[in-house]
Amino acid sequence: MKTVEVAIKYNDKDEVVIVKRLTWGERNKVIEDAIGKIKVLGGEIPQMEINQTAWRNSLWIHSIDKAPFEVNEATLNGLETDVTDPIFKAALELNPFRDLF
Numbered sequence: 001m002k003t004v005e006v007a008i009k010y011n012d013k014d015e016v017v018i019v020k021r022l023t024w025g026e027r028n029k030v031i032e033d034a035i036g037k038i039k040v041l042g043g044e045i046p047q048m049e050i051n052q053t054a055w056r057n058s059l060w061i062h063s064i065d066k067a068p069f070e071v072n073e074a075t076l077n078g079l080e081t082d083v084t085d086p087i088f089k090a091a092l093e094l095n096p097f098r099d100l101f
Contacts, residue, residue, distance in 0.1 A: 004093070019063050030058040
């Protein structure tokens, strides 16, 4: 499993969060969490509604392998962006999801 260490400042301490490349099942769960309705109109290409907030949260949560805090949506929503943004950036680099966007 490929991982990246992300240095953060958490509770006034220098900490490290380990972010991982998702497994097939984890990647499918992130997609499942993010996709809403799928519209199929006549012979056209199906159109998906993607909830970007759900996708970002799910990717963030499923990509963290080790952290100095509980990894769940309640914790995520309470963290400052100077903690969340570098973690999300690493998660996105390891798990780009180019096929969705």
